[in-house]
Amino acid sequence: MTSITDIEAMIARVALRDRAAFAALYDATSAKLFGVCLRVLNNRSEAEDTLQEVYLRIWAKADTYAVTGHSPMTWLITVARNLAIDRLRKRKPETAPPGDMDELPASAPGPEAVAMERSERARIAACLEELDEGKADAVRSVYLDGLTYQDLATRHDVPLNTMRTWLRRSLIKLRECLTR
Amino acid sequence: MSAPDDAYDDEALAAEYVLHLLDADARRAFEDRLRDDRALQDMVYRWEGELAPLSEEIAPAAPPPALKSKVMEAVGPSRERSPLQSIWSLVLGGAVAAGLLGFLMFGDVLRGPADLTPEFEARLSAGDGSVILVAQVIPATHEIVVERVAGGPPPGRVHELWLIAEGATAPVSLGVLQDEGATRIRVPDDIAPGVRTGTVAISDEPPGGSPTGAPTGSVIATATFVDI
Missing domain, CATH: 1.10.10.10 (Winged helix-like DNA-binding domain superfamily/Winged helix DNA-binding domain)
Known part of the structure; x- marks a missing residue:
C-alpha cells in the first residue's frame, strides 16, 4: 500500500514536471480515481476520457495542491469528481444516461484503500x-x-x-x- | 440581514458549489467571487475536505492499461536528456516571449534608476511546517531574495531553489540556498520573465546542489508568486 506521505511526495515531484513520479502517481491512484469517474458517469468510455483529463489536470495543477491544505487523496478525488460532474452536466438533457455498465463496482473499500x-x-x-x-x-x-x-x-x-x-x-x- | 445569516448563506452556497448544485450562471457568479475572497476559498476547501471521505465507499476499478500510455504521451517527452539540453529548449522556446515580456516588465531599467522594491513573493512551506521560506522578486534587478523563516536542510544536505516556467517541461536550477538567513539570487535574464507566472520549488540536495541538473532529492515545497 502506498502511504499518504508517498503520494504527497509524488505530487510535489509532479509539480516539478517529473514524469517518473507522475507515472508512479498514476499507478498508485488511477484505480480509485477511475472508480470515482465511473460512479458519477456510469459509462465506461466517458469515464476513460474523463480519467485522462483528470491526470492532465493533475499534471498541470500539481503546484496548486498545497494551497488547498487537503490530504493528497482528497485533492485527487476532488479533481476527479469535479471533472466527472462537469462532463455529466454537459450531456444533452434529453438523452438518457448511457449506462452501458452491467453493474457498478461493488461498494466496498478496496484493499489498497488509499486511506483517508x-x-x-x-x-x-x-x-x-x-x-x-x-x-x-x-x-x-x-x-x-x-x-x-x-x-x-x-x-x-x-x-x-x-x-x-x-x-x-x-x-x-x-x-x-x-x-x- | 445580520452577519451570521450572511455567513450561513455563504456556507450553504459554498457547499452547493462543491456539490455542483448551482446552475451555470450561479456557478460562474460564485467563481467570480471566489477568485479574490479568501474566506470563501477556505469554506470551499473545508467542504471539499469534509465531504471527500464519502468517496471511501467507491470501489477502485482498474482503467484499461492503454490509458496510461495515452496520459504519459500527453504530458510530453520523457526527460531523459541532458540538463543542458532541457535548459536550452526552455530558453529557445521562451526566447521570443521572453524578449517581449522582458521589455514590458523590466523595460524601466532602461529608463531610469532601478526600483529595488520586491513586487511579488511566494511562500514555500513544507507540508508539516518544518521548513518555511519566503521568496521575493525584485523585477528591476532580476533578483530573488529567499528568506529562511523556519527550518533548514538536514545535516550534510542543502536546499536548492528551482523554477518551472509556465509551460516548461523541466525545472531550471536557480541556485543553492544558505542554511540560514537570506539568499540573494540573480536570475539569468533569459528566464527572468518566466518567474512571475512560474512555479518555484525547493528540493533537498547533496552539498553544492544537484549533480544532474534536475532535482534528485525530495521536494520540500512548491509555490507560485502573488503580487505584494
Missing part, C-alpha cells in the same frame, strides 16, 4: 446521521452520483424550490455539526 483519515470519515458519517435519513441520502447521492436539484425533486416528488430549501437547510445543519 479515519477521524475525518467518522466525522462526516456521524454528522450525516444527525440528519433525517432521506436528507442524508440526498447529500450522499449528490456527492457520489452528481445528482442535481431537479433529479432530487423528481426522485422525492416535490417542487424544485422545496427541494432546494430542504437541502440547503440540511447543509447548514451539517456545517453546524461538522464545526462542533
Whole structure:
C-alpha cells in the first residue's frame, strides 16, 4: 500500500514536471480515481476520457495542491469528481444516461484503500446521521452520483424550490455539526 | 440581514458549489467571487475536505492499461536528456516571449534608476511546517531574495531553489540556498520573465546542489508568486 506521505511526495515531484513520479502517481491512484469517474458517469468510455483529463489536470495543477491544505487523496478525488460532474452536466438533457455498465463496482473499500483519515470519515458519517435519513441520502447521492436539484425533486416528488430549501437547510445543519 | 445569516448563506452556497448544485450562471457568479475572497476559498476547501471521505465507499476499478500510455504521451517527452539540453529548449522556446515580456516588465531599467522594491513573493512551506521560506522578486534587478523563516536542510544536505516556467517541461536550477538567513539570487535574464507566472520549488540536495541538473532529492515545497 502506498502511504499518504508517498503520494504527497509524488505530487510535489509532479509539480516539478517529473514524469517518473507522475507515472508512479498514476499507478498508485488511477484505480480509485477511475472508480470515482465511473460512479458519477456510469459509462465506461466517458469515464476513460474523463480519467485522462483528470491526470492532465493533475499534471498541470500539481503546484496548486498545497494551497488547498487537503490530504493528497482528497485533492485527487476532488479533481476527479469535479471533472466527472462537469462532463455529466454537459450531456444533452434529453438523452438518457448511457449506462452501458452491467453493474457498478461493488461498494466496498478496496484493499489498497488509499486511506483517508479515519477521524475525518467518522466525522462526516456521524454528522450525516444527525440528519433525517432521506436528507442524508440526498447529500450522499449528490456527492457520489452528481445528482442535481431537479433529479432530487423528481426522485422525492416535490417542487424544485422545496427541494432546494430542504437541502440547503440540511447543509447548514451539517456545517453546524461538522464545526462542533 | 445580520452577519451570521450572511455567513450561513455563504456556507450553504459554498457547499452547493462543491456539490455542483448551482446552475451555470450561479456557478460562474460564485467563481467570480471566489477568485479574490479568501474566506470563501477556505469554506470551499473545508467542504471539499469534509465531504471527500464519502468517496471511501467507491470501489477502485482498474482503467484499461492503454490509458496510461495515452496520459504519459500527453504530458510530453520523457526527460531523459541532458540538463543542458532541457535548459536550452526552455530558453529557445521562451526566447521570443521572453524578449517581449522582458521589455514590458523590466523595460524601466532602461529608463531610469532601478526600483529595488520586491513586487511579488511566494511562500514555500513544507507540508508539516518544518521548513518555511519566503521568496521575493525584485523585477528591476532580476533578483530573488529567499528568506529562511523556519527550518533548514538536514545535516550534510542543502536546499536548492528551482523554477518551472509556465509551460516548461523541466525545472531550471536557480541556485543553492544558505542554511540560514537570506539568499540573494540573480536570475539569468533569459528566464527572468518566466518567474512571475512560474512555479518555484525547493528540493533537498547533496552539498553544492544537484549533480544532474534536475532535482534528485525530495521536494520540500512548491509555490507560485502573488503580487505584494
